[in-house]
Amino acid sequence: FKLTTVEEFEAATEKLLETGKKVGADAWQYRAAKQTPHCKFGEQGVCCRICAMGPCRITPKAPRGICGCDVHGIVGRNYLKFTAGGAATHSDHGREICHTLYCAKPEGPYKVKDPEKLLRIAKEWGVETEGKDIYDLAHEVAYLGLSEYGKVFGTQNFLKRAPQHTQEIWEREEIAPRAIDREVSCSLHMSHMGCSSLPEALIRQSLRAGLSDGWGGSMAGTEFSDVLFGTPKPIETEANLGVMVAENVNIVVHGHDPSLSEMICEYADDPEMIAYAKEMGAKGITVSGVCCTSNEVAMRRGIPMAGNFLQQENVVLTGACEAIVVDVQCIFPALGPLSKCFHTKFVTTSPIAQMPDAEYIRFNAETAGENAKAIVKMAIENFKNRKPELVHIPDMKQKATVGYSVEAIVKTLDGVANSQVDEMGTTKPLLECITSGVIRGAVAMVGCNNPKVRPDTAHIELMKKMIANDIIIIASGCSAQAAAKAGLMDKEAKELCGAGLKRVCELADIPPVLHMGSCVDISRMMILAAELAKDSGLNISQLPVVGCAPEWMSEKAVSIGNYVVATGIDTFLGVDPYVSGSDQIAQLLTEGVRDWVEAAYTVEKDIDKLGDAMIARIEEKRTALGI
Numbered sequence: 001f002k003l004t005t006v007e008e009f010e011a012a013t014e015k016l017l018e019t020g021k022k023v024g025a026d027a028w029q030y031r032a033a034k035q036t037p038h039c040k041f042g043e044q045g046v047c048c049r050i051c052a053m054g055p056c057r058i059t060p061k062a063p064r065g066i067c068g069c070d071v072h073g074i075v076g077r078n079y080l081k082f083t084a085g086g087a088a089t090h091s092d093h094g095r096e097i098c099h100t101l102y103c104a105k106p107e108g109p110y111k112v113k114d115p116e117k118l119l120r121i122a123k124e125w126g127v128e129t130e131g132k133d134i135y136d137l138a139h140e141v142a143y144l145g146l147s148e149y150g151k152v153f154g155t156q157n158f159l160k161r162a163p164q165h166t167q168e169i170w171e172r173e174e175i176a177p178r179a180i181d182r183e184v185s186c187s188l189h190m191s192h193m194g195c196s197s198l199p200e201a202l203i204r205q206s207l208r209a210g211l212s213d214g215w216g217g218s219m220a221g222t223e224f225s226d227v228l229f230g231t232p233k234p235i236e237t238e239a240n241l242g243v244m245v246a247e248n249v250n251i252v253v254h255g256h257d258p259s260l261s262e263m264i265c266e267y268a269d270d271p272e273m274i275a276y277a278k279e280m281g282a283k284g285i286t287v288s289g290v291c292c293t294s295n296e297v298a299m300r301r302g303i304p305m306a307g308n309f310l311q312q313e314n315v316v317l318t319g320a321c322e323a324i325v326v327d328v329q330c331i332f333p334a335l336g337p338l339s340k341c342f343h344t345k346f347v348t349t350s351p352i353a354q355m356p357d358a359e360y361i362r363f364n365a366e367t368a369g370e371n372a373k374a375i376v377k378m379a380i381e382n383f384k385n386r387k388p389e390l391v392h393i394p395d396m397k398q399k400a401t402v403g404y405s406v407e408a409i410v411k412t413l414d415g416v417a418n419s420q421v422d423e424m425g426t427t428k429p430l431l432e433c434i435t436s437g438v439i440r441g442a443v444a445m446v447g448c449n450n451p452k453v454r455p456d457t458a459h460i461e462l463m464k465k466m467i468a469n470d471i472i473i474i475a476s477g478c479s480a481q482a483a484a485k486a487g488l489m490d491k492e493a494k495e496l497c498g499a500g501l502k503r504v505c506e507l508a509d510i511p512p513v514l515h516m517g518s519c520v521d522i523s524r525m526m527i528l529a530a531e532l533a534k535d536s537g538l539n540i541s542q543l544p545v546v547g548c549a550p551e552w553m554s555e556k557a558v559s560i561g562n563y564v565v566a567t568g569i570d571t572f573l574g575v576d577p578y579v580s581g582s583d584q585i586a587q588l589l590t591e592g593v594r595d596w597v598e599a600a601y602t603v604e605k606d607i608d609k610l611g612d613a614m615i616a617r618i619e620e621k622r623t624a625l626g627i
């Protein structure tokens with residue numbers, strides 16, 4: 001067993017960039033070089049352009065904006081706006097999923113695949129289930145889900161899933177999220193010219209907006225996706241560009257919303273479509289994915305993962321991509337012009353993400369079947385337009401076992417711990433492994449790639465370091481894909497673990513890095529932490545568990561960081577969230593918020609030090625518990 005190294009990834013990319021040069025293609029590597037060094041004001045978060053008296057930039061000579069706002073107010077407002085952008089984005093995705101569920105029909109393209117989960121949520125929300133048709137119930141629960149976005153009074157329904165102690169903290173600190181849309185609006189209101197400039201107020205609302213995402217919109221996205229498409233279970237798949245097949249029509253799905261990709265997968269599997277592909281000279285159809293839409297279909301169908309965020313251009317550079325089909329979020333506008341250098345069709349499908357140089361096939365829940373069929377057909381008919389001299393798919397892929405929803409983790413670990421633990425269907429076996437020290441703790445590795453960090457290195461190096469120290473990894477988003485590409489989701493990766501974790505991997509037959517899904521699925525991690533706390537009688541903040549986003553880049557990532565911290569989990573970042581310009585804001589995020597929510601951020605750009613800090617924190621928590 002051998003991991004694929006980052007050097008090998010980079011050599012493959014170099015070769016693809018050579019192809020790019022032949023056709024005059026641009027790439028992020030060149031654009032990043034032209035954008036560096038970045039504007040210092042922006043980097044420190046000290047530029048304000050929220051009113052037309054500005055833009056104002058804070059310097060030692062000009063310590064206040066024209067309105068008199070100081071650097072702390074400006075950095076804090078920028079941070080809050082950044083969070084609101086992320087919360088809005090995840091939550092709007094969740095809303096789309098609620099709407100898809102609202103449109104589900106027994107004979108339509110979208111069905112209820114996990115009625116059990118639907119019943120569970122209905123009961124949780126106090127909906128009468130007795131004698132109800134499952135689709136009527138789905139529509140009723142979906143309607144309630146949609147209502148969470150604009151509920152008039154009260155806080156998010158899902159908050160009740162948290163331990164009592166956590167709920168009390170949220171109430172006490174006035175950060176329990178109300179209507180999801182209200183928290184986003186309120187954040188924009190607070191950060192408007194002439195509203196809040198008090199650091200505490202701005203950071204408090206940042207936590208609240210984050211919580212409306214993690215325990216609101218994202219959780220709706222995850223839960224209702226499970227109801228519609230099935231709750232993930234362990235499944236075998238593969239990762240990296242080598243999953244594309246030169247002889248086949250290659251369709252790559254990219255973005256976040258499984259409503260689109262699920263339909264594409266359905267039709268790409270249709271015998272009629274496969275026959276058509278053969279007629280057009282291909283051997284078959286391969287669907288693979290990029291970013292979270294890929295995670296969604298990998299977790300539920302074993303569809304292979306072509307790559308993560310900074311690999312999206314590489315997919316087109318293979319010259320073997322007939323169509324790259326996107327929905328929303330994390331899609332490079334570069335894909336339009338890049339596709340024009342090849343035969344690739346760049347297909348946008350959402351009114352939310354429209355781009356130049358794309359074919360726009362508007363996708364909606366009512367016509368999803370026809371839309372997906374049209375897209376698959378378009379890809380098949382494009383096969384003949386390939387330029388064979390440009391085709392090069394790097395021979396590089398790894399096996400991965402994915403699909404570790406909370407339900408799957410609980411089930412998988414049921415049999416593992418010693419026989420005294422007989423409470424099946426709880427997290428107790430996992431707790432037993434942690435208490436006994438066989439596993440020292442867990443790190444939730446999440447987030448993106450960012451050219452500021454050598455892509456994938458931080459994810460992979462940190463994971464290697466953690467598992468060697470008997471710390472199990474749960475991963476999501478592009479971090480999970482980095483792990484899969486390297487081979488860390490191959491069960492054989494147990495060889496890289498310390499003796500304790502290795503034994504758990506053997507007994508439970510799991511890889512040491514567990515793929516929990518897409519970025520909205522970080523809500524799964526929150527549920528897991530909540531269950532661990534409830535089953536152990538500890539507070540979430542006492543568990544030897546930390547979060548880490550070493551290569552993050554998006555607004556969504558900051559929203560996530562805020563809800564992870566606000567849930568009581570220390571969070572470690574490898575990229576600074578534009579707050580270094582204000583010592584007060586930086587102090588609040590890295591220390592001050594601990595007084596409110598029992599957790600805080602650590603920012604450390606040196607990846608090795610970041611890893612040491614996480615291990616130290618986990619060991620501190622163990623010592624405090626006397627385990």
Ligand code: SF4
Pocket residue numbers: 048049050051052053054055056064065066067068069074193194
């Ligand atoms: Fe300048 Fe104040 Fe306007 Fe910001 S709100 S641009 S600091 S005058």
Ligand code: WCC
Pocket residue numbers: 291292309329330446447448449476477478479519553554556557
């Ligand atoms: Ni989530 Fe980050 Fe990937 Fe996009 S897909 S790049 S936010 S981790």
Ligand code: FE2
Pocket residue numbers: 256291292330477478518519520
């Ligand atoms: Fe994502």
